Amino acid sequence: MYSAFHNAVELAGWCLDYVCVNYTMVHRKYFSLLYKLQPDNQRHIAQNKWPPDWYTQEKEYYTMALRDMTPKQMIQQRHQFSRWQRCKSSCLCFGRRSRMINMENEDDAD
Structure with missing residues (x-):
């Protein structure tokens, strides 16, 4: 960095x-x-870069998994997320479904 030559540390x-x-x-x-920088600057950039390497690898894995999904799996995933968006209460959606199943079981028992 040229700023270091001019004693501009900040x-x-x-x-x-x-x-x-x-x-x-x-x-x-x-x-x-980028690769012509001094080794200590390259080291600093490698340690503090954004996004970090683990995030980039996870994102690549996720996009590969999305590409490999069958159309049926994609429809199921879209339906699952849309159900979460429709949920207006503060509870989780699976909690409401289990409550409805329990109520149906109680009605069948009567």
């Missing part, structure tokens, strides 16, 4: 933080310049 820190927060865009646009 500016150098801000630049490193900016690169860490916007790592995806910086990596895409300035790939060659």
Whole structure:
């Protein structure tokens, strides 16, 4: 970072933080310049970049799992999320369903 050459420590820190927060865009646009940085700056960026490696790997796994879903599974997933959105009470949706099943069982017992 050129700011370190001019004894601008705060500016150098801000630049490193900016690169860490916007790592995806910086990596895409300035790939060659990113790897020409000093090793300690590269280490700082690798430790503090956003999104972190574990998040990127989990997101890739999730998108692969979505691609591999059958149409029936996709419909079931959409239905499940829409049911959660329709739930107006503060309880979880599965709690209301179990309560309805219990009430049906009580009616059958009578």
